[in-house]
Amino acid sequence: METTTIGGGEGATGMAAHMEVEAFRRLFPLPFYDRHLSKSVRPDARTLDSARETTISLGPVASADGSALVKIGETTMLAAIKLEVMTPSTESSDEGSIAVEFYMPPICSPMVRPGRPAEVAPVISQQLSDVIMSSRMVNLKELCLISGKASWIAYLDVYCLNADGSLFDAALLSAVAAFTHLQIPLVSVNEEGRVFTVSGEQQEKTKLELVNKEKRKLSIGNTPFPVTCVIHKEHIVVDPTAEEEAIMETSITIVLDTLGNLVSIYKPGGVGLASTATIKECISRTKRRMQDLKIILEEAVSVMEVD
Amino acid sequence: MAASTYSPSQGAERRQRQQQMRRLSIQSDWDRSDGRSFIQCRPAFLRTGAANAASGSAYAEFGTTKVIVSVFGPRESKKAMMYSDIGRLNCNVTFTTFATSLRGQGSDNKEYSAMLHKALEGAVILETFPKTTVDVFALVLESGGSDLPVIISCASLALADAGIMMYDLVSSVSVSCIGKNILIDPTNEEEVCQDGSLVLACMPARNEVTQLTLTGEWSLPKINEAMELCMDACLKLAGIMRSCLKESANLSN
Numbered sequence: 048m049e050t051t052t053i054g055g056g057e058g059a060t061g062m063a064a065h066m067e068v069e070a071f072r073r074l075f076p077l078p079f080y081d082r083h084l085s086k087s088v089r090p091d092a093r094t095l096d097s098a099r100e101t102t103i104s105l106g107p108v109a110s111a112d113g114s115a116l117v118k119i120g121e122t123t124m125l126a127a128i129k130l131e132v133m134t135p136s137t138e139s140s141d142e143g144s145i146a147v148e149f150y151m152p153p154i155c156s157p158m159v160r161p162g163r164p165a166e167v168a169p170v171i172s173q174q175l176s177d178v179i180m181s182s183r184m185v186n187l188k189e190l191c192l193i194s195g196k197a198s199w200i201a202y203l204d205v206y207c208l209n210a211d212g213s214l215f216d217a218a219l220l221s222a223v224a225a226f227t228h229l230q231i232p233l234v235s236v237n238e239e240g241r242v243f244t245v246s247g248e249q250q251e252k253t254k255l256e257l258v259n260k261e262k263r264k265l266s267i268g269n270t271p272f273p274v275t276c277v278i279h280k281e282h283i284v285v286d287p288t289a290e291e292e293a294i295m296e297t298s299i300t301i302v303l304d305t306l307g308n309l310v311s312i313y314k315p316g317g318v319g320l321a322s323t324a325t326i327k328e329c330i331s332r333t334k335r336r337m338q339d340l341k342i343i344l345e346e347a348v349s350v351m352e353v354d
Numbered sequence: 355m356a357a358s359t360y361s362p363s364q365g366a367e368r369r370q371r372q373q374q375m376r377r378l379s380i381q382s383d384w385d386r387s388d389g390r391s392f393i394q395c396r397p398a399f400l401r402t403g404a405a406n407a408a409s410g411s412a413y414a415e416f417g418t419t420k421v422i423v424s425v426f427g428p429r430e431s432k433k434a435m436m437y438s439d440i441g442r443l444n445c446n447v448t449f450t451t452f453a454t455s456l457r458g459q460g461s462d463n464k465e466y467s468a469m470l471h472k473a474l475e476g477a478v479i480l481e482t483f484p485k486t487t488v489d490v491f492a493l494v495l496e497s498g499g500s501d502l503p504v505i506i507s508c509a510s511l512a513l514a515d516a517g518i519m520m521y522d523l524v525s526s527v528s529v530s531c532i533g534k535n536i537l538i539d540p541t542n543e544e545e546v547c548q549d550g551s552l553v554l555a556c557m558p559a560r561n562e563v564t565q566l567t568l569t570g571e572w573s574l575p576k577i578n579e580a581m582e583l584c585m586d587a588c589l590k591l592a593g594i595m596r597s598c599l600k601e602s603a604n605l606s607n
Contacts, residue, residue, distance in 0.1 A: 110453065111452045129452055129457045152448050153424075153491040154405060154424035154491045155405065156407050157429075204451045206450055208493070211406070211407060289407075
């Protein structure tokens with residue numbers, strides 16, 4: 048077993064001299080992290096500004112119209128979109144709509160118990176909805192079927208399968224990936240004026256005219272990409288794990304779109320007041336990470352197209 | 355104002371398929387939609403360690419049925435529980451909103467939660483974690499038929515992964531009775547037009563049944579035939595589950 052050889056931190060003077068690393072980590076998390084950060088390294092061997100390995104796979108849910116599974120380190124998100132037909136409201140008769148919901152089922156974390164939903168779930172739900180609508184990633188006019196009569200409502204449901212920090216980042220990335228995977232089915236209108244989907248086999252048989260001629264994808268405009276940083280004293284730590292989020296002073300989530308426009312900044316309270324310089328630094332980290340995420344998403348799409 | 359929504363119905367297609375199935379049920383020999391024979395199960399894909407936040411977890415994929423189960427504990431019982439010499443097993447089954455072809459509510463499935471509890475209760479050695487609770491949480495990612503048996507098998511694998519003491523792994527298989535035929539490991543379409551169903555959960559190494567659920571129309575010789583079929587399938591499934599556990603144990607070494 049490894050033992051720490053350096054002397055203890057503030058609350059652990061002396062005691063830590065001959066303590067096992069794991070015990071020291073559990074008992075004195077702050078000195079444990081302080082020592083790592085002062086050497087510019089993290090317990091999982093990352094540097095302060097590097098993110099965990101990120102993977103995207105498209106289409107894991109066959110029963111949905113569009114879906115994606117995203118893993119950032121151990122944080123796992125499953126997003127799926129189901130389309131339903133609705134009557135558009137009179138104010139926006141030529142637009143469809145999007146309903147976003149974020150779920151944290153009890154499997155994702157020991158903190159969540161059945162019947163008692165996690166407090167952060169509705170917060171992330173609202174943030175996702177705000178970012179997706181305000182970034183204009185999806186042109187709602189493309190979700191229109193017949194102006195004033197029928198349009199699509201896209202139910203986007205994001206499930207957290209394993210929670211290990213940076214939940215919003217993984218959730219938004221999976222939502223974006225699910226929208227790029229979304230295929231709008233063929234529809235037709237019957238005599239009673241109801242809209243129904245037409246499957247491949249029925250296509251030749253049906254005498255009714257198709258509203259849209261072929262299965263199509265949405266044209267995704269400016270894609271928003273998120274990065275969460277935690278601020279601890281003078282350090283900025285990118286893509287925190289659940290442990291890092293719990294210990295450190297405050298966090299900032301920045302969302303930029305592909306053109307480099309700022310979509311959202313979110314700093315949920317916390318002790319440390321971030322200065323403007325810190326915020327600027329976080330934005331530049333986000334820009335760097337965005338390039339990587341763009342490539343990962345493009346690769347996932349090209350893999351899907353080969354299949 | 356709540357917009358009134360409705361799903362574009364695939365009713366015509368579904369009705370056609372159902373009629374076809376009903377026609378088939380009268381005949382004694384036909385092909386299943388996925389090309390299996392009547393006594394052939396779907397290929398089972400099992401993995402442990404799907405979610406690292408839990409003490410143990412497992413992922414199961416049988417055809418289009420996809421389930422993930424996490425086990426937490428043994429940990430402190432949260433509710434104001436009476437003192438107990440033995441541990442408590444707490445089970446919860448949830449479906450995602452996109453699990454079924456019609457969008458659901460994503461709420462708890464109380465019936466399946468109770469059934470899962472009953473199926474596992476007999477296998478877990480509750481005396482090994484007195485005064486504490488082990489939580490078994492299942493999430494059905496996609497429902498493709500035979501959901502409950504897949505949940506039960508996956509949950510016992512997750513319990514083993516969490517190191518909870520059990521007398522034996524619990525494996526579970528269901529059969530549908532359609533007309534003259536008995537179909538093992540039915541899909542959703544087959545379950546819709548079944549005359550009766552039998553779900554069996556057992557501990558194959560001890561040759562003990564932990565749960566048996568019989569619904570619908572059955573004749574006595576058919577029940578015998580179906581049970582023997584299930585017991586044999588459970589034994590084989592347990593073999594696959596065991597090799598999955600061995601594989602993950604070798605990996606961690």
